[in-house]
Amino acid sequence: MVQNRWNDAEAQKFVDAAGDDPADRELALRVYSSRIIGQDLNLVLHGGGNTSCKLKRRDIFGHEIDVLHVKGSGWDLGVIEAAGLPGVRLDNLLELRALDALSDEDMVNLQRANLLDSTSPNPSVETLLHAFLPHKYVDHTHASAMLSLADLPDVENVVKQIFGDRLVCVPFIMPGFELAKVAAEVYDANPDVEGLILINHGHFAFGDSARQSYDRLIEHTNMVEAWLEKTSGQVPAPATGGSGEMTARxxxxxxxxxxxxxxxxxxxxxxxxxxxxxxxxxxxxxxxxxxxxxxxxxxxxxxxxxxxxxxxxxxxxxxxxxxxxxxxxxxxxxxxxxxxxxxxxxxxxxxxxxxxxxxxxxxxxxxxxxxxxxxxxxxxxxxxxxxxxxxxxxxxxxxxxxxxxxxxxxxxxxxxxxxxxxxxxxxxxGKGKPPALQGRIVMITGGGGAIGLATAQAFAALGANIFLVDLEQAALDKALDTLGAGHGGVALDITGDGAADQAMAACIARFGGLDILVSNAGAAWTGEMADLSDETLRRSFELNFFAHRNFATAAANLFATQGRGGQILFNVSKQAVNPGKGFGAYGIPKAATFFLLRQLALELGPAGVRVNGINADRIRSGLLDEAFVSERAKARGVDEATYMAGNLLRREVEARHVGEAFVALALSERTTAHVMTVDGGNIEAALR
Ligand SMILES: [Zn+2]
Structure with missing residues (x-):
């Protein structure tokens, strides 16, 4: 059953916020009931519904005019605002009913030409149907139950059986002028109905108030749900598909x-x-x-x-x-x-x-x-x-x-x-040129960290869909929150057994595959070589070499299944080529990862897989936190800002610069086996 979500106190909040103009207050109720319709997935999905109201306003000359406010294209009912219900001069729309035919182009043009605000979005393609019905509030949905009804072979008999004379059917016609005219004729012949069933299409309900129209919409829908349940002997399934366990295949x-x-x-x-x-x-x-x-x-x-x-x-x-x-x-x-x-x-x-x-x-x-x-x-x-x-x-x-x-x-x-x-x-x-990385699926390990998140943001800004992998659930959730909708992730220890395959499976469950792996996660263990235990060095190798290797291999296998190339990007490190005292445990596995990059580029190139990396240095991150910056600056006898800008450009290098460099490599279509340095300039660490 669909829940009636009307709440007088909530509705009043919308009215109060609308100010003193009585027309704006009526429109506010339209906004409120549009939202409670749009927020129910059993009523409305992805543009499958629209709402309107008719009211009086004064034009710039002070003349009173009739205005139809109707849902504008591109607005989602669930979060709609007054601006999403553009006002159109009603008289001029009503005059169209006298025409025998009207092309779609002329219809759209007339609707736009009669907007009160010329910057408004296009009024819905169902605007004329709303206009030709006389009621103050009109609600239209493609609710699941109503679609089951509208697609029955004997829909007209069933509508009579369920609703008697309360609803009447309109034959199927494409939305636009012709449907609006026919629906209005059907209504005129049955002026006491509370709504219409558009065969093979959906449902209209209407009323004198926002509340009356909404109540009817919900009541009609639930009457159909009850009929479906009685007739089939089972509770109608909800509209959503849900997500269960991914099958082995x-x-x-x-x-x-x-x-x-x-x-x-x-x-x-x-x-x-x-x-x-x-x-x-x-x-x-x-x-x-x-x-x-x-x-x-x-x-x-x-x-x-x-x-x-x-x-x-x-x-x-x-x-x-x-x-x-x-x-x-x-x-x-x-x-x-x-x-x-x-x-x-x-x-x-x-x-x-x-x-x-x-x-x-x-x-x-x-x-x-x-x-x-x-x-x-x-x-x-x-x-x-x-x-x-x-x-x-x-x-x-x-x-x-x-x-x-x-x-x-x-x-x-x-x-x-x-x-x-x-x-x-x-x-x-929508039209226009899609962003450069639209639909590219990008997995980033260490995605909750400073560099991982900055990289995710740089890819997402160009339309990529991001899948983050991070050890910490909290860091992962925070990063996904920052990125917003349309992205995904999984929390796991990337050095664990089978972790790479697990991460790939989770990414496939979310997006269907992978295009770019940014193998970014790393951590530094310090100590001079003479004192360093085997155990410490091995731990560093697990994260700073083997995890890179395992993720790269799993990605390469996934790319092979897709058969359309792919990319692997490593966060290597300046340490891989320019050792710092006490950083051997970090630099040695990174040097191995640096070599891995070249080996993979050689072996995967023929399959169209590009393999590149970044050598970054001195970025504020989990590796180089505030305490560490302060300690290093003190050791060199300079302030923190001078220490952070200790490079040829004399500018601090930030995480976002690393993210942008990863994106630059991703976009560079004929580049492989390359390492880009992002350190503000350091001649000792320059590759060649
Ligand atoms: Zn429709």
């Missing part, structure tokens, strides 16, 4: 599929350096139960529960059965090739129907159903992959509930195509 299958799709995308775009996609795995109880069905093959061909899913998930998932998986890489590649051929045929056929005006999107899958592994969203970056997975999980829910209650029959392939290639839908995905 996932660490091999996901990187392999990622490489195959990456290769196909590179061929399609003609760009050999094209990034591989990012993946998002869901394998909670719902998904596992769903995969036990014996009609999966048929269901995989039914399409999406509401048409706007198609822009994120494509029309059908790539369905990898146990049989295909048992056939190994060749069989999986054949399945992907089959998907591409079928998608291309679907494009060609429908594009011909439209007169050949469309350009095909990459024909590779955005979604995979992998038996024994889970549902996997596949996209250019982690955020989009996660959105695809969320929608896929909701689709599974709508399918499961619908099939148990009469059948799941969403829109036809032609209608899906029209939606997928509708310019107003594609505009939701």
């Amino acid at each position: 996932a660490p091999d299958i996901l990187p392999m599929l990622r490489g195959i799709i990456g290769e196909a995308n590179a061929q399609f775009t003609g760009n050999p350096d094209m990034a591989m996609p990012v993946m998002d795995l869901r394998n909670g109880d719902n998904v596992q139960t769903f995969f036990k069905r014996d009609d999966l093959a048929a269901l995989s061909r039914r399409g999406v529960a509401t048409p706007d899913h198609v822009i994120r998930t494509k029309n059908y998932p790539l369905h990898l059965t146990a049989d295909i998986l048992n056939g190994g890489r060749a069989a999986v590649k054949a399945a992907v090739d089959g998907f591409i051929a079928e998608y291309t045929a679907y494009f060609d056929e429908n594009n011909a129907r439209l007169g050949g005006i469309k350009t095909m999107l990459a024909p590779t899958p955005n979604l995979a159903w992998i038996e024994g592994v889970g549902v996997v969203g596949i996209s250019a970056n982690a955020k989009a992959a996660s959105a695809a997975s969320d929608l896929a999980a909701q689709n599974i829910t709508a399918m499961t509930n619908g099939e148990a209650c009469g059948g799941f029959y969403p829109v036809s392939p032609q209608q899906l195509f029209d939606m997928e290639y509708w310019s107003l839908e594609q505009a939701k995905l």
